[in-house]
Amino acid sequence: MLAPSVGHYVFVRDDGMPLDFIPGQFIQVHFEYADGTATKRSYSLATIHDHALGPGEAVEIAVSYVPGGAATALFEGLPPGGHVDASGPYGRFCLMPGDRNRRYLLIGTGTGVTPYRAMLPQLETWIAQRGIEVVLLFGARTPAELLYGDDFRAFADRHPQFRFVPCFSRELPDHPHPDVRQGYVQQHLAEFAPNPETDIAYLCGNPNMVDACFEALKQAGLPVPQIRREKYVSSK
Incomplete structure (x- = not known):
């Protein structure tokens, strides 16, 4: 737990490949509501590339717990070794190589x-x-x-x-x-x-x-x- 209502989660891909992303991007986690309706939530990647697992192998996110939330139930009930389905990375909230600011x-x-x-x-x-x-x-x-x-x-x-x-x-x-x-x-x-x-x-x-x-x-x-x-x- 990073905070009383925020959890830190570390994943690796099933295929063992690194997740190639640009710092600032996010992934989307896909799941279903209790009635079977498909939904998704977006989470910015917290991964630092030189993580102990190796370059880019870890997929780290911070998850805010919302009382009664479907995503909260998904993550709170996730055991070590548990799986989620995700897509990405997405987004352009990144540092730009062409920046020349001080x-x-x-x-x-x-x-x-x-x-x-x-x-x-x-x-x-x-x-x-x-x-x-x-x-x-x-x-x-x-x-x-x-x-x-x-x-x-x-x-x-x-x-x-x-x-x-x-x-x-x-x-x-x-x-x-x-x-x-x-x-x-x-x-x-x-x-x-x-x-x-x-x-x-x-x-x-x-x-x-x-x-x-x-x-x-x-x-x-x-x-x-x-x-x-x-x-x-x-x-x-």
């Missing part, structure tokens, strides 16, 4: 931070090769809901060009890091002075947060092509 503003809430975990190896390469800076603003209600927080803090400790800024709306940690903030991510975005000359921003998670930050970034002068969005809506 800084990335990565903004997320809840499981919307999942694609940023998968991007860490790519960001590490670009920090070394292009000298980019990265700010990750991550909104959570409490420290217990800070998904993959240890991964992001460790990465920030190794790379001074990467700042990890957790924003807690309800409860602060007992001994907060200097980069911890209280409130919502959109309240702290201005602190980092979004700049159309240097920045590309990514927004992923709660639709209200995405909309608020999108408007704030536009007001700061960022053109729409420099703001990349993906909204997460929990569905049963």
Whole structure:
């Protein structure tokens, strides 16, 4: 469990082949409701390519549990060694090789931070090769809901060009890091002075947060092509 209501799942393909994906993409898990109606849910890939299982062999996702949810029942009832049917990868919420910006503003809430975990190896390469800076603003209600927080803090400790800024709306940690903030991510975005000359921003998670930050970034002068969005809506 990553949080009281979020599980981390690791899969491998039945055929033993790696899942070739671009960090930021998602898969769709296919299943049926109790009445036999086919449905599906989308999950961003959390996989870091240098996983211990080998390059690309693991397929990692974070699953939010929704009370009474059909997908929640599927995953909660899945034993070790259990199977799911999935398709993909899909999506274009990815770092673009042609980008020439000097800084990335990565903004997320809840499981919307999942694609940023998968991007860490790519960001590490670009920090070394292009000298980019990265700010990750991550909104959570409490420290217990800070998904993959240890991964992001460790990465920030190794790379001074990467700042990890957790924003807690309800409860602060007992001994907060200097980069911890209280409130919502959109309240702290201005602190980092979004700049159309240097920045590309990514927004992923709660639709209200995405909309608020999108408007704030536009007001700061960022053109729409420099703001990349993906909204997460929990569905049963």
